[in-house]
Amino acid sequence: MKEIFVRLDRCVGCHSCELACAVEHSRSKNIFEAIFETPRPRRRLYVEYVMARKMPFLCRHCEDAPCVRACRTGALAQDPLTRIVTHNPDKCIGCWMCTMVCPYGVIGREWERRIALKCDRCPDREIPACVEACPTKALVFMEEEEFARLTRLEAAEEVAKGYRIAG
Amino acid sequence: MKALEEYSWCPAVQEMLRQAEKLDIETAWCRYEAQLPQCGFGELGTCCRNCMQGPCRIDPFGEGPQKGVCGATADTIVARNLARAIAGGAAAHSGHAKHLAHTLLLWAEGKAPDYTVKDEAKLKAIASRLGIPVEGKDIPEIAKEVAEKALEDFSEKETPVAWLVTNVTKGRVEKALQYGVVPTGIDSTISEVMHQTSYGVDADPLNILLGGVKCALVDFAGCHMATDLSDVLFGTPKPLVTVANMGALKPEAVNIALHGHNPVLSDIIVQVAKEMEEEAKAAGASGINLVGICCTGNEVLMRHGIPPVTHSVSQEMVILTGALDAMVVDYQCVMPSLATVAECFHTKLITTIPIAKITGATHIEFREEAARETARQIIRAGIEAFKKRDPAKVRIPNYTHKAFAGFSTEAIIWALSQVNKEDPLKPLIDNIVAGNILGVCLFAGCNNVKVPQDSGFLTIAKELARNNVLLLATGCGAGAFARHGLLTPEATEEYAGDGLKAVLTAVGKAAGLEGPLPLVLHMGSCVDNSRAADVAVAVANKLGVDIDKLPVVASAPEATAEKAIAIGTWAVTAGLPTHVGVVPPVLGSPFVAKVLTQDVKDIFGGYFIVETDPKKAAEKLLDAIRERRKGLGI
Numbered sequence: 067m068k069e070i071f072v073r074l075d076r077c078v079g080c081h082s083c084e085l086a087c088a089v090e091h092s093r094s095k096n097i098f099e100a101i102f103e104t105p106r107p108r109r110r111l112y113v114e115y116v117m118a119r120k121m122p123f124l125c126r127h128c129e130d131a132p133c134v135r136a137c138r139t140g141a142l143a144q145d146p147l148t149r150i151v152t153h154n155p156d157k158c159i160g161c162w163m164c165t166m167v168c169p170y171g172v173i174g175r176e177w178e179r180r181i182a183l184k185c186d187r188c189p190d191r192e193i194p195a196c197v198e199a200c201p202t203k204a205l206v207f208m209e210e211e212e213f214a215r216l217t218r219l220e221a222a223e224e225v226a227k228g229y230r231i232a233g
Numbered sequence: 234m235k236a237l238e239e240y241s242w243c244p245a246v247q248e249m250l251r252q253a254e255k256l257d258i259e260t261a262w263c264r265y266e267a268q269l270p271q272c273g274f275g276e277l278g279t280c281c282r283n284c285m286q287g288p289c290r291i292d293p294f295g296e297g298p299q300k301g302v303c304g305a306t307a308d309t310i311v312a313r314n315l316a317r318a319i320a321g322g323a324a325a326h327s328g329h330a331k332h333l334a335h336t337l338l339l340w341a342e343g344k345a346p347d348y349t350v351k352d353e354a355k356l357k358a359i360a361s362r363l364g365i366p367v368e369g370k371d372i373p374e375i376a377k378e379v380a381e382k383a384l385e386d387f388s389e390k391e392t393p394v395a396w397l398v399t400n401v402t403k404g405r406v407e408k409a410l411q412y413g414v415v416p417t418g419i420d421s422t423i424s425e426v427m428h429q430t431s432y433g434v435d436a437d438p439l440n441i442l443l444g445g446v447k448c449a450l451v452d453f454a455g456c457h458m459a460t461d462l463s464d465v466l467f468g469t470p471k472p473l474v475t476v477a478n479m480g481a482l483k484p485e486a487v488n489i490a491l492h493g494h495n496p497v498l499s500d501i502i503v504q505v506a507k508e509m510e511e512e513a514k515a516a517g518a519s520g521i522n523l524v525g526i527c528c529t530g531n532e533v534l535m536r537h538g539i540p541p542v543t544h545s546v547s548q549e550m551v552i553l554t555g556a557l558d559a560m561v562v563d564y565q566c567v568m569p570s571l572a573t574v575a576e577c578f579h580t581k582l583i584t585t586i587p588i589a590k591i592t593g594a595t596h597i598e599f600r601e602e603a604a605r606e607t608a609r610q611i612i613r614a615g616i617e618a619f620k621k622r623d624p625a626k627v628r629i630p631n632y633t634h635k636a637f638a639g640f641s642t643e644a645i646i647w648a649l650s651q652v653n654k655e656d657p658l659k660p661l662i663d664n665i666v667a668g669n670i671l672g673v674c675l676f677a678g679c680n681n682v683k684v685p686q687d688s689g690f691l692t693i694a695k696e697l698a699r700n701n702v703l704l705l706a707t708g709c710g711a712g713a714f715a716r717h718g719l720l721t722p723e724a725t726e727e728y729a730g731d732g733l734k735a736v737l738t739a740v741g742k743a744a745g746l747e748g749p750l751p752l753v754l755h756m757g758s759c760v761d762n763s764r765a766a767d768v769a770v771a772v773a774n775k776l777g778v779d780i781d782k783l784p785v786v787a788s789a790p791e792a793t794a795e796k797a798i799a800i801g802t803w804a805v806t807a808g809l810p811t812h813v814g815v816v817p818p819v820l821g822s823p824f825v826a827k828v829l830t831q832d833v834k835d836i837f838g839g840y841f842i843v844e845t846d847p848k849k850a851a852e853k854l855l856d857a858i859r860e861r862r863k864g865l866g867i
Contacts, residue, residue, distance in 0.1 A: 081290065086270055097273050097277065101277065101293040106295055108294060109296070
């Protein structure tokens, strides 16, 4: 299954992913209209700034998702095949158990309805909006193996450069 | 690849897009797609880069920061960015004008002998308008004083900018005085807005917008000065007929495209080309075929009937024909990518202006003192390139349309005078009052990669024409109409409502044409929006009402450049409901957006109509015209 991976060294902190996320979760799906909607469309991922690094954080759709286990109402559920964790607003009572157990703090809140808010991996899209919006390809949407290979090739390139200089 | 009509409605451009795909050549449309989705902060105007504590961005969804480091709100940031865009546009238009003023002065001092004063009557009329006595003075003397007066207009002085206040109604000057937006210098006003919007100066969004208005008024002055001085040096346009679109390129000739904005070099090239036919023939060509792109193209179209081949967003396509030997550029709207596309062909891209160079292009610096010599050198480079042309790569899209152009204010007044010698404006006014002409719409501005090329212009124009709106056009908008055959009497027959058709036919016949005037009157380049303003001022003065009461509207359905923002702002300040078909970067501040689309109506009478759907835009423009008619009781 494809996942959203973050290449942490590439984030420039432009927040384009956050805006694209909010727009994708608006009624109009158009920024010029979305900014006037109620409830205000909200982002489900967060670009944090820690130790001088820009770090996009978003739901990992964990294999053994603590938020799903903690949810008492069944609002949070995990697809057995895709492992995508979805949130049903009608079942959510806003108890914030999910927020407490999420190791990454990526479950937000919709103030108007007092319910939880999280990444749904953009069910209407082939490529999630945040990934498409990322101008530096810090966010990528691919299989785990593919991502590992990408990282491996980048590392290999560095090694190869050093090898050539040494040689 | 999307359907071709989603990129451009121009068949020649569509054919070249297929060619670009086949040859794997990147175009503006490819680069636009690579940019998508574009940054939302930029789209909304809420990104501030005016100091090094930033960049600061305001979260439009309210969760993130609502103020920049300095405390600037979205309202302040959006207003500042808009005012700076207007300053950019004003700097470009007035820079163009200043270039011409220097040229006129050089000629008057005998230092630029390759120029001449082609329209002495217009020079004298301008001098009189500026209060310069002309009695007993020779032409160089008058030219010197007019040029000096023009250059004076750039610096701060005790008096208002002459090219503004002598060219608008008394009512508009009073309005400007009332709101403290009368500029006293062109450059000084641009500089003042840069000061006003720099770190820690003006934070009041309304006051910043008024600074933008003041700057837009110097943009108007720059446009008007550019038109005036171009007419003086190169002649006031008269109606003429030519062909438009890329089919005007000739496979056997040396094809040289003139691109950019200023006639100061291109007009000389047109003059010199005639003398260099033999050189081209010696190189194996049938002759020299000059064509135009963008507003340099419009300048040489209006005065010499040089065929316009394409406009704005499709400028790269002309090189893709494989038949273009040289593209000569001056400044503004010239894409740097031209150099990259030219690398794939034999085409020589020639830059000419010290402040407008492109990596990969050949720079042949233009000097007014040696204008003809520079022009010869440039044409020679085109002839040399012709020898290297690869006939296998030539693919000229076989599309042309007949196009009438050359409708300067003077030409329109002349045509109307053929109906009524004593009172030329009377037939126009009478027909507006009688309802044969519902109103007037000026189409201006660019093409924009975000809008299928020409779709906005064509859709709105046809709808307005059907409703008897008299159509004027400048810039790349006029170019769109040229390439699609709307600058013809045939288009009048096909698209005009009965009232409009009758009027255009009566004037056309009186003016000696076989049939009606063209559906859209091509008034020139983008600085020549001043010509349309002159017509509106003349009608307003004649009726004794101000411009903000007239059933006159403006539309830039595919606006791109900062210059378009400046023109749009002065059109609104002049009192016109002004449509923009691309969302300008202001929605991040609901306050600024409301001022521009609503509140400004109570101040200057004009206002912006932002509508991306051309059908709805046409309806809104018609509503605005009807509202004005109601106001006048007609």
